[in-house]
Amino acid sequence: MSQPETIIEKIWNKHVVHQEEGKPDLLYIDLHLVHEVTSPQAFEGLRMNSRKVRRPDLTFATMDHNVPTIHRNVIKDAVSKKQMETLEENCEEFGVSLADIHHPDQGIVHIIGPELGLTQPGKTIVCGDSHTSTHGAFGAIAFGIGTSEVEHVLSTQTLWQAPPKTMQVKVNGNLGTGVTAKDLILAIIAKFGVRFGSGYIMEYTGEAIREMSMEERMTVCNMSIEAGARAGLISPDEKTVQFVEGRRHAPKGEEFEKAKKEWLALATDEGAVYDSTVEINADEIEPQVSWGTNPSQCVPVSASVPDPETVTDDEDGVRRALEYMGLEPNQPIESIELQHVFIGSCTNARLADLRKAARMIEGRKVHEGIRAMVVPGSFAVKQEAETEGLDRIFTEAGFEWRSAGCSMCLGMNDDIVPPGEHCASTSNRNFEGRQGNGARTHLVSPEMAAVAAVEGHFVDVRNYTSAAERVI
Amino acid sequence: MEAFVRHSGLVYPLNRANIDTDQIIPKQFLKRIERKGFGKFLFYNWRYDDDGNLRDDFSLNYPEYQDASVLVAGENFGCGSSREHAPWAIQDYGFRVVIAPSFADIFYSNCFKNGILPVQLKGEEVSQIMDRAEGGECYLSIDLVDQIVFDGTGWSATFEIDEYHKNMLLNGWDEISVTLTYDDAISAFENQQS
Ligand code: SF4
Numbered sequence: 001m002s003q004p005e006t007i008i009e010k011i012w013n014k015h016v017v018h019q020e021e022g023k024p025d026l027l028y029i030d031l032h033l034v035h036e037v038t039s040p041q042a043f044e045g046l047r048m049n050s051r052k053v054r055r056p057d058l059t060f061a062t063m064d065h066n067v068p069t070i071h072r073n074v075i076k077d078a079v080s081k082k083q084m085e086t087l088e089e090n091c092e093e094f095g096v097s098l099a100d101i102h103h104p105d106q107g108i109v110h111i112i113g114p115e116l117g118l119t120q121p122g123k124t125i126v127c128g129d130s131h132t133s134t135h136g137a138f139g140a141i142a143f144g145i146g147t148s149e150v151e152h153v154l155s156t157q158t159l160w161q162a163p164p165k166t167m168q169v170k171v172n173g174n175l176g177t178g179v180t181a182k183d184l185i186l187a188i189i190a191k192f193g194v195r196f197g198s199g200y201i202m203e204y205t206g207e208a209i210r211e212m213s214m215e216e217r218m219t220v221c222n223m224s225i226e227a228g229a230r231a232g233l234i235s236p237d238e239k240t241v242q243f244v245e246g247r248r249h250a251p252k253g254e255e256f257e258k259a260k261k262e263w264l265a266l267a268t269d270e271g272a273v274y275d276s277t278v279e280i281n282a283d284e285i286e287p288q289v290s291w292g293t294n295p296s297q298c299v300p301v302s303a304s305v306p307d308p309e310t311v312t313d314d315e316d317g318v319r320r321a322l323e324y325m326g327l328e329p330n331q332p333i334e335s336i337e338l339q340h341v342f343i344g345s346c347t348n349a350r351l352a353d354l355r356k357a358a359r360m361i362e363g364r365k366v367h368e369g370i371r372a373m374v375v376p377g378s379f380a381v382k383q384e385a386e387t388e389g390l391d392r393i394f395t396e397a398g399f400e401w402r403s404a405g406c407s408m409c410l411g412m413n414d415d416i417v418p419p420g421e422h423c424a425s426t427s428n429r430n431f432e433g434r435q436g437n438g439a440r441t442h443l444v445s446p447e448m449a450a451v452a453a454v455e456g457h458f459v460d461v462r463n464y465t466s467a468a469e470r471v472i
Numbered sequence: 473m474e475a476f477v478r479h480s481g482l483v484y485p486l487n488r489a490n491i492d493t494d495q496i497i498p499k500q501f502l503k504r505i506e507r508k509g510f511g512k513f514l515f516y517n518w519r520y521d522d523d524g525n526l527r528d529d530f531s532l533n534y535p536e537y538q539d540a541s542v543l544v545a546g547e548n549f550g551c552g553s554s555r556e557h558a559p560w561a562i563q564d565y566g567f568r569v570v571i572a573p574s575f576a577d578i579f580y581s582n583c584f585k586n587g588i589l590p591v592q593l594k595g596e597e598v599s600q601i602m603d604r605a606e607g608g609e610c611y612l613s614i615d616l617v618d619q620i621v622f623d624g625t626g627w628s629a630t631f632e633i634d635e636y637h638k639n640m641l642l643n644g645w646d647e648i649s650v651t652l653t654y655d656d657a658i659s660a661f662e663n664q665q666s
């Protein structure tokens with residue numbers, strides 16, 4: 001029998017076009033996702049060199065970062081408008097499919113890939129966007145690239161990539177009730193830091209991961225980049241296959257049956273060896289809240305903000321983060337007053353996320369002084385949510401119900417948090433100024449964000465009853 | 473792309489860890505469709521006040537660093553978003569070399585496409601440079617051929633870099649042109665897939 005292999009090696013080796021001593025591997029790319037922000041200069045480069053897009057059939061574009069989430073046809077910002085028009089022109093000129101703001105497939109690029117069945121196990125997937133790791137949830141090698149590499153893939157459908165080191169992130173046991181996939185990934189980054197994945201492709205394994213839905217797995221893989229990893233993935237299983245089946249771009253009939261066998265065979269072999277392994281116990285994890293300016297700076301909701309006097313590492317960094325966040329050392333997390341709540345982003349704006357958040361607030365009202373907003377991850381999510389009546393639950397509680405896009409995750413459109421104000425956000429980055437200049441972001445799960453909206457500050461969602469439980 | 477062989481210049485020390493690409497170039501400047509002109513927005517939220525005036529309490533604005541072309545920073549430089557606008561801003565501002573104990577992977581690889589040399593040195597070596605540059609004028613020479621950083625006082629440090637990236641910078645190669653010479657191999661791969 002051949003040597004046992006990890007899924008990472010299996011996919012990688014199948015995609016090597018050329019291998020040579022002293023060079024990275026030339027890796028074939030199966031799917032290239034494109035959005036308006038990181039592509040204009042790449043298309044311009046093609047034009048300047050009279051090059052074309054090698055495989056328009058493997059390239060798919062959408063608009064997400066700039067799009068307004070109210071009155072989406074009214075783009076006030078002339079520079080944003082120009083960027084979106086440029087993508088339209090480029091897609092037209094180079095023959096690339098585009099889901100623009102008038103298209104029912106439009107949405108955050110990492111949400112629509114899986115939705116449309118473009119994302120499939122075993123593929124190599126890239127996008128000029130670091131959260132491309134999301135697609136790894138399907139057992140694909142998916143990673144973010146810069147604009148020069150976008151141009152390189154458009155032109156050659158390949159990339160020069162050094163073979164990755166492999167890491168197993170083993171999650172033992174199961175998450176407790178009220179503890180989510182978001183809490184797990186935040187706890188992993190809090191425990192191991194923002195750099196531990198550097199140079200690695202990580203595979204998440206263990207019981208808690210197997211128990212998770214595909215949506216939850218996407219939340220975990222999404223934030224692999226926040227651990228510094230090149231990519232994060234999960235071996236495919238029946239859940240993966242079921243999720244993909246029947247989607248528009250998925251193989252059909254006999255093709256599907258054949259693909260299914262191949263997909264399941266990708267899973268890491270028993271006895272395969274990783275270059276590194278880290279472990280975490282799921283049952284010890286509590287709901288997490290970030291207090292600082294990088295995603296490793298988070299603690300359980302029951303805890304307090306750290307004291308720079310007593311931390312053992314990066315005292316200056318802690319001090320600077322507290323100053324930026326306007327927090328006192330040892331301040332309890334539950335005492336942080338909020339002004340904004342944002343439920344959205346490629347981390348947590350799928351239908352399952354919105355359902356969970358809605359369940360927490362049904363029949364309740366957003367606390368006075370809080371501006372709360374839900375931004376579905378795609379137009380399809382928005383429509384399905386409306387069919388289920390989730391929009392009414394949110395609006396009746398006092399949330400704003402918006403249309404799909406990145407929105408307040410990075411505040412490139414009008415959705416920003418004003419300086420000095422605190423926002424409970426289901427997104428993935430709490431960097432300085434990310435949600436607006438001077439904005440103070442706290443990363444949390446959708447459930448935690450929902451109950452924080454009602455209470456005006458953080459509370460432990462595990463002590464909070466959902467509408468369903470209240471009825472009983 | 474502009475080749476990089478060696479460079480000598482004034483050091484600007486920015487003693488912070490985990491400087492992310494949102495800090496290097498904030499999102500409001502990502503709407504532009506050009507590659508050039510990002511230098512004036514480098515570290516925008518640190519360099520400018522709310523009215524858009526240069527702040528005199530941020531060190532990059534100090535007169536003594538105005539000609540700096542070697543940026544020295546703390547670990548995990550360039551983490552976060554994959555935006556190539558970050559190296560574009562660094563390069564357009566006038567930096568040719570970034571020295572740090574570690575870099576985020578995507579940022580590191582983006583540098584090579586833009587004629588910037590990212591130099592990874594040991595933590596203690598970076599601290600030595602940082603101390604010197606914070607204490608007074610500090611000039612460094614960086615030689616890519618010999619993979620060495622040195623100054624006029626006899627101090628030096630060597631660094632690792634893989635052959636592929638090294639050759640790309642030394643020759644100022646356009647990577648796409650190189651890859652297109654493998655067109656047959658790519659086509660063969662595609663034929664065997666279908
Ligand atoms: S939702 Fe946020 S993190 Fe995700 S792609 Fe958009 S801007 Fe990036």
